[in-house]
Amino acid sequence: MxxxxxxxxxxxxxxxxxxxxxxxxxxxxxxxxxxxxxxxxxxxxxLTAAKVGRKSNSVSSPAPVEPNSQAAQAMPSDGAKAYAQLQKMLSDVHQHIDRNFVDVGNKFADEALKIHNGEKDPENIRGTASKAELKELAEEGVSALPLPPKPVNKDKLN
Ligand SMILES: [Zn+2]
Incomplete structure (x- = not known):
């Protein structure tokens, strides 16, 4: 039976x-x-696949993952490797920006507009802007790129 x-x-x-x-x-x-x-x-x-699917979904969920959180530890080895690579890429990007972009803090939208309107010498700037400000910039035709947050790597701190 x-x-x-x-x-x-x-x-x-x-x-x-x-x-x-x-x-x-x-x-x-x-x-x-x-x-x-x-x-x-x-x-x-x-189909028992539904169960399997639910499990793998929770592993690959795009929720923010901190290196020491349980979610990171639960990742399959491939996921952990990909995460480490992504973290390296992110920190490279941030290093590049730290070196080559002038930090204007929360005046980003103002400064970007000034440069755009020729009131200020063109230079690479970085800073923070609200969603509304970014929308305004986009409408003015100013290209601004949202940056992923700086990765925190507690393991590799010297
Ligand atoms: Zn039925």
């Missing part, structure tokens, strides 16, 4: 008892297998 979790085309879930796996297939084929709730004969074995 085998018991299968079954599901009909209307998503009803129920158990079916069979002599063996072949019995399930032949009952399916002959239309004998029907849903006890709606009598639909489109009944199939419930």
């Amino acid at each position: 085998v018991i299968y979790d079954l599901q009909c085309s209307n998503q009803h879930q129920f158990e079916g008892w069979f002599k063996n796996a072949d019995d399930l297939v032949s009952q399916q084929a002959s239309g004998l297998l029907t849903c006890p709730f709606c009598n639909s004969s489109e009944v199939s074995k419930k």
Whole structure:
């Protein structure tokens, strides 16, 4: 005797008892297998993939991950490697920007507009801007690139 979790085309879930796996297939084929709730004969074995999918989704969720958090530790090794690479890239980007861009703090939108309007010599600037300010800049035709946050790597601090 085998018991299968079954599901009909209307998503009803129920158990079916069979002599063996072949019995399930032949009952399916002959239309004998029907849903006890709606009598639909489109009944199939419930896919266990849904469970697997839910698990892997939580691992690859884009939620912010701190290096020492549980989420990071739960990552498969590939994920951890990719995360380390991403962290390296991010810190390279930040290093480049630290060296080549003038920090204007929260005056970013003002300064960017001044440069755009020719009131100030062109230079690379970095700083913080609100969403509204960024929208304003975009409308003025000023190109500004949002920057991902600086990675925190507690392990590699010297
Ligand atoms: Zn049904």
